[in-house]
Each structure stands twice: as structure tokens, then as C-alpha cells.
Amino acid sequence: MFDWEDLRHFSAFISAGSLSAAAKRLGVDHATVARRISSLEASLQLKLVDRRPRAYALTEQGLRVGEFAEQMLASSFALEHFASADQHTVEGEVVIAAPPALLGSMVARRLGALYQRYPHLQLKLVGSKSRASLARREADVAIALARPTEPTLVASLLGHLEYTLYASAAYLRQREPQVYIGYDDSQAKSPQQLWLLKHATGRPFALQSNDLRIQAQAAAGGVGIACLPAFMAEEYGLKPVNENSSMSIEIWLAVHEDVRNTPRIKAVTDFLIEQVKPLLRL
Structure with missing residues (x-):
């Protein structure tokens, strides 16, 4: 009989796509995830992954076991949900x-x-x-x-969350050319970034980050113009560049x-x- 924890770690590996991502999700180190997968293979007497120099790749048997794991996880969650349905206290x-x-x-x-x-x-x-x-x-x-x-x-x-262009008051007093702050490649297809690119019209990005708070902080520091929601711009004392131009998500x-x-x-x-x-x- 296999250990349920082994199966849970294997399912997290499939879902996350890598040992390190699964380990982060589970709050353990990647060696623990690897050990749990090995233990599950030994219990089932199946080869679930191909161990390559830089990554694990699922075998056909691993894919099939992953399907069973997904079904079992769904059933266990349903049981938890059923058990908690009749609770009457908020705790x-x-x-x-x-x-x-x-x-x-x-x-x-x-x-x-x-x-x-x-x-x-x-x-x-x-x-x-x-x-x-x-x-x-x-x-x-x-x-x-x-x-x-x-x-x-x-x-x-x-x-709907409204976004528009913001910059510090000091930056807006500067002369052209103006530069922009936007997302990095990980968020290149986001609606905010695509809208910002239209307004930048080929002008340079002085700074790129996948963290919106960093973008707001950089704008407050006078780096350039950022596409931000109003509540965040207000936190950092930023001013709208053009109040008549906005987008929403x-x-x-x-x-x-x-x-x-x-x-x-x-x-x-x-x-x-x-x-x-x-x-x-x-």
C-alpha cells in the first residue's frame, strides 16, 4: 500500500511542473519532493518519472498515476467539504x-x-x-x-479596476522626452502592458518589473510614468498624466x-x- 503523502507530493509535482515549484507550494525542500516520488515508485513498482540532468519528465505510467491522483484529491476535498458543511461557528x-x-x-x-x-x-x-x-x-x-x-x-x-498613467508631480514638471515604467516579459501580454505600449508609442522603458508595487515606488521616485490603479497611485502620492485616458480590468x-x-x-x-x-x- 502506498503512502498518501507520497501521492500528494507527486500530484503537487505534476501540478507545479517542477520539483522546486512543488516544494515551494508544499513548504518543503525539493529533496523531500524527490524522495516522496521515489517512495511512491517503490510502493507502486512503477517508473513515474525520467530523471534528467536538469528536470524530471513524466513517463506514460506517471501520467496515468497522475490522473488517479487528481481523482483521489478531488474526492478527499469533497469529503472535507462535506464534513465542514454542517459547521455553525465561524472559526x-x-x-x-x-x-x-x-x-x-x-x-x-x-x-x-x-x-x-x-x-x-x-x-x-x-x-x-x-x-x-x-x-x-x-x-x-x-x-x-x-x-x-x-x-x-x-x-x-x-x-472593474481602473488603470491610468501616473507619475510624480516633480516628474510631470520635467520637459520631454518622457519615459515609462512597465512589466517585464513575464507579463508582456497583460491588458495593462498592452495598453501602456500603445501610449508609449515606441518611447523607451526606463524600468521593468513584474511587481506593480515596485513600479509605483519607482514612479514615486521620479523614474518615469507607470500604468497603475488609482488606489495604488494615491498611496504613493502620484498624479495622473491624463485624467481622460484610462483602461479597466x-x-x-x-x-x-x-x-x-x-x-x-x-x-x-x-x-x-x-x-x-x-x-x-x-
Whole structure:
């Protein structure tokens, strides 16, 4: 009989795509993930991965076992959801995932009021630029920049987040030419970056970062013009370059359908709707 923890580590490896990414997701080192995969192979007497110099590659047997692992994980989560459905107290852990900038500026600073209402809640905030899977229980509640497509999720549109061009007052007093601050290649296809490129019209990027907060800090330091949401620009005292030119992206709240009425989950989702929705344009 195989060890369930071995299977869980193997499933995380498949989902994350590498030993290091799986280790980060599980909160262990990559050697532990490798050891768990080896243990699962020994228990099942199957070769699940090809060990190459720089990476592990799934074998055909590994792909098939991964399918079974996904089914078993889904069943275990469903059991957990079923067991918690009849709870009546608001207590326990809730994992909230969102892009780091939104998680800090729109969520974290407002959580004091939630803890005052429900002192036995335990929150874990996961700032991730890629969407966390609620189906795999990487998070309980997610705020996303696009509508989630997983069929087991319930998603609601919170509103639209407005972006426009901002710079420091001192920078705006400077003469041309103006330069820009934008995302790096990892976010090259984001709506914000594509909109910014149209406005830059070939002018140089003085700084690129995949972290929106770094872009805002650089703009506040006089580096150049950045495409930012209004709430972040206000934090850093930035001024709009052109108030008549803006773009918006959708902000969605998602939760797994099996847990949406669990008291602790519902308390958090209701609070996020109450606190975040007024910050957005409907």
C-alpha cells in the first residue's frame, strides 16, 4: 500500500511542473519532493518519472498515476467539504489568494474589522501572480483578474479596476522626452502592458518589473510614468498624466461550490464583497 503523502507530493509535482515549484507550494525542500516520488515508485513498482540532468519528465505510467491522483484529491476535498458543511461557528483557517498588489492594498489593510467580528478565524494570504487552483485546495477563496473557468467554482464579478498613467508631480514638471515604467516579459501580454505600449508609442522603458508595487515606488521616485490603479497611485502620492485616458480590468471573486456556504468561508467572502466592491467601478 502506498503512502498518501507520497501521492500528494507527486500530484503537487505534476501540478507545479517542477520539483522546486512543488516544494515551494508544499513548504518543503525539493529533496523531500524527490524522495516522496521515489517512495511512491517503490510502493507502486512503477517508473513515474525520467530523471534528467536538469528536470524530471513524466513517463506514460506517471501520467496515468497522475490522473488517479487528481481523482483521489478531488474526492478527499469533497469529503472535507462535506464534513465542514454542517459547521455553525465561524472559526478555522481560510486561505485567500490574489495578485500581491491587490492582496496588500485592498485586502490585508482591511482585515482588522473581520477579526473583530470573528476572532477565531485564521487567515492565510497567498500572493500569487498565477491563479491558485481552488479545486486542488491551493486556496479557499480567490480574487482574480479574469473570470475563473474551473467548472466546480462559483464566481462573481466584484467590479472593474481602473488603470491610468501616473507619475510624480516633480516628474510631470520635467520637459520631454518622457519615459515609462512597465512589466517585464513575464507579463508582456497583460491588458495593462498592452495598453501602456500603445501610449508609449515606441518611447523607451526606463524600468521593468513584474511587481506593480515596485513600479509605483519607482514612479514615486521620479523614474518615469507607470500604468497603475488609482488606489495604488494615491498611496504613493502620484498624479495622473491624463485624467481622460484610462483602461479597466475585471476583478472576480471565486470560491469552490462545495464550501461557499461553510460559515468561515461565507464570512470571508461576504466581508470581501463588503470591503472590496466599493473600491471598484461596477
